[in-house]
Structures are given as C-alpha cells and as structure tokens.
Amino acid sequence: MANGEITSIVIRTVSRIIIPFIQLFGLYTIIHGEASPGGGFQGGVILGTSIILLTIVFGLEEAKRRIPRGLILVFMSLGLLIYSGIGLLDMLFGGKYLEYTRLPLPLPAHEISALSILCVEIGIGITVMSVIILLFFYSVRDEDAHGINA
Amino acid sequence: MIYPLGLLLLLFLVICALIAVSLKDLLDSVIVLSVYSLIMALTWLEMNAPDVAFTEAAVGAGVTTFLFVAALSKTKRREE
Numbered sequence: 528m529a530n531g532e533i534t535s536i537v538i539r540t541v542s543r544i545i546i547p548f549i550q551l552f553g554l555y556t557i558i559h560g561e562a563s564p565g566g567g568f569q570g571g572v573i574l575g576t577s578i579i580l581l582t583i584v585f586g587l588e589e590a591k592r593r594i595p596r597g598l599i600l601v602f603m604s605l606g607l608l609i610y611s612g613i614g615l616l617d618m619l620f621g622g623k624y625l626e627y628t629r630l631p632l633p634l635p636a637h638e639i640s641a642l643s644i645l646c647v648e649i650g651i652g653i654t655v656m657s658v659i660i661l662l663f664f665y666s667v668r669d670e671d672a673h674g675i676n677a
Numbered sequence: 678m679i680y681p682l683g684l685l686l687l688l689f690l691v692i693c694a695l696i697a698v699s700l701k702d703l704l705d706s707v708i709v710l711s712v713y714s715l716i717m718a719l720t721w722l723e724m725n726a727p728d729v730a731f732t733e734a735a736v737g738a739g740v741t742t743f744l745f746v747a748a749l750s751k752t753k754r755r756e757e
Contacts, residue, residue: 556731564727572735579743659740666747 532586542584549577557652561641567648571655578660587667596664599657606654610647617643686720701756707745714738 533539550573557570582590614625622629627643628636693713700706714737721730 564731566728569728569731569735572732572740576735576739579740583743663743663747666744667750 532589533584538584542580546577546581549580550574553577553652553656557648558645560648561644567651568655570648571652572659574652574656575659575663578656579663582663582667587664591664594660596661599661599664602653602657603661606650606652606657609650609653613643613646613650680723683720683723686716686723690716690720702754703749703756704746704754707742707749710745711738711742714741 553570553573555570556565556573557567560566560570578590578594581593613627617626617629618624620629620631625643625647627640630639630643632639632642634642690713693709693716697706697709697713700709714733717737718730718734721727721733
C-alpha cells in the first residue's frame, strides 16, 4: 500500500467501472428530487461518496490531480450563489425570498415554480458534494496515517 | 401499531447500539455503528419516510463511516 493506494487489480477495475454509475445515480436523485424520494442534499452526498471511493482506491494524489482544490472552492461558492441568487431574484421582482411564482417568465406559474425548485436543488447538490469532498480531503491529508494498523 | 417487522428492526437497533457502545476496539465500533445506520434506514422506510431513509443510508452508513475511520487513523485504535 504505497501512498495509501490500493494495488489489488480487482478493486481497481470494479471501482473504475462502478464510479460512473454511482455518479449517474446521484444526478438522477437530484433531478428527480421533487417527484420521488431524494433531492439536492441526498444526491450531493452520493456524488461526494463516489469521489471518496476514488480517493480510497486510487490515492489522494490522483484524486487531487483530478479535482484541484481551487475547483472545489469555486463549486462550493457556485452552489450557494445559485440558491441565494434565485431567492434574491424573486425578491427583486416583488415577491418574498424564494417565492418562485413572481419570476417574469412566459410560462404558467406551476412550471416556473418547478423550474426554480430544480435550479435550487442543483445548487444544493453542488454545494453538498464539494463540502463532503473537501471534508474528506482535509481529514485524510496528513502522511502519518499509521494508527489504524497499530 | 407496531408491525412484527418493525419490532424486529427495533430489537436489532437496540442490540447494535449496545454492542457499539460496549466494544473496546474502536474500528469494530465504527463498523457496528454503520450497521446501526442501515437498520435505522430500514426503520425509517418501514415508517413510510423514504426521504429520511435515503438521507440516513447515504450520510449515516456512507460518509460518517469514512470520516470516523479517517479520524481513527489519526488517533489510537483501542480504547483504554
């Protein structure tokens, strides 16, 4: 286990196959959050878990090479911006915070509401995914990770 | 009204909680705690709360287990 990386070829191959499907399921959970169980938070957690699996199997260096730390910070802020931006946009057009039906779009009111809720869920999902990845990166960061074998 | 399945799940839940508290090896304790989370997710599902069950399965059994193991690798594995 050099560099905290798993060398077993079975685990590496299965992880490489299964990680895209985990991410697809996370996207499905976010998109279908209003009609079925799930939503932005759960989908974001599933997306973050796929990156945690990648970190465990392929090592921290590989995961940091694929997902730079600056990108995670940008995603964290972007999700929050989407959420609060939609809420403030509703206030700008004379409604309350997150009162979706006031947006001046040429659509029926319930469709505007559904579209706004979808955007809010996507924002929540992006933020939760980035925060979980960042938490995991920070908690496994140190090199003296030998206590588990003691 | 408590159905037999719900009663069985609650019984397993209490057993898992007692085992997780009483174990001296903290890594075993973390694994039993993730089993506890999975049974808790089944209990939520049995109570017709699939949204909460989803969250419990993803966060309780997935992420917190990773975070606990990462925290254990910084400290000692056995309780004094």
